[in-house]
Amino acid sequence: AQTIHQWPVAEIKAVGSPLSLGCTIKGKSSPNLYWYWQATGGTLQQLFYSITVGQVESVVQLNLSASRPKDDQFILSTEKLLLSHSGFYLCAWGTDTLYFGAGTRLSVL
Amino acid sequence: QQQVRQSPQSLTVWEGETAILNCSYEDSTFDYFPWYWQFPRESPALLIAIRPVSNKKEDGRFTIFFNKREKKLSLHITDSQPGDSATYFCAAGAQVVGQLTFGRGTRLQVYA
Numbered sequence: 001a002q003t004i005h006q007w008p009v010a011e012i013k014a015v016g017s018p019l020s021l022g023c024t025i026k027g028k029s030s031p032n033l034y035w036y037w038q039a040t041g042g043t044l045q046q047l048f049y050s051i052t053v054g055q056v057e058s059v060v061q062l063n064l065s066a067s068r069p070k071d072d073q074f075i076l077s078t079e080k081l082l083l084s085h086s087g088f089y090l091c092a093w094g095t096d097t098l099y100f101g102a103g104t105r106l107s108v109l
Numbered sequence: 110q111q112q113v114r115q116s117p118q119s120l121t122v123w124e125g126e127t128a129i130l131n132c133s134y135e136d137s138t139f140d141y142f143p144w145y146w147q148f149p150r151e152s153p154a155l156l157i158a159i160r161p162v163s164n165k166k167e168d169g170r171f172t173i174f175f176n177k178r179e180k181k182l183s184l185h186i187t188d189s190q191p192g193d194s195a196t197y198f199c200a201a202g203a204q205v206v207g208q209l210t211f212g213r214g215t216r217l218q219v220y221a
Contacts, residue, residue: 042213043198043211043212043213043214044153044198044200044211045211046209046210088152090152090153096141096143096202096209097143097155097158098143098155098209099155100152100153100154101152102151102152103152
């Protein structure tokens with residue numbers, strides 16, 4: 001069975017500070033991986049997707065970047081956080097059906 | 110431009126009633142329509158999904174009705190239970206990797 005793990009569970013960060021969120025999937029070879037962002041009470045906005053190691057496609061520009069250093073790992077990061085980055089970050093895997101991790105709650109103060 | 114629209118934004122029903130959640134889309138290339146539910150402070154989970162080859166998909170108390178001509182679908186929850194209280198997202202995807210567009214969700218509250 002496939003398992004997807006996100007870290008950290010939650011973060012409280014200051015405006016202008018850097019951020020790195022991680023996602024690891026086990027039990028699936030060469031998965032398609034995605035990053036989604038959800039504002040409180042909002043919809044799910046796709047940020048990035050990757051179909052293979054080293055290749056990441058950006059869907060929307062939010063002053064964030066993503067990387068896929070390993071087949072089972074997807075990283076979301078920024079050098080300078082904005083207040084608007086607050087929200088719920090979700091990593092997912094799949095092709096048409098997406099399966100989400102437990103998410104990371106980010107508060108930028 | 111919102112490609113997937115959901116209505117109502119929120120819905121309240123009593124236990125045992127049927128809840129009807131609506132969804133419409135604009136892009137004719139969409140060929141896969143999953144519904145996700147999300148409980149407070151949890152991540153979304155797949156509930157039920159349909160492809161345009163069918164106009165109905167049933168799974169227990171949950172049924173999707175699909176109208177390809179009108180580009181509309183609806184999720185019917187029969188015999189609603191308090192445990193069904195959640196936000197329901199309609200999504201649409203095409204056979205292109207990475208394309209799954211979500212609606213803004215319907216918040217369902219079921220009172221006992």
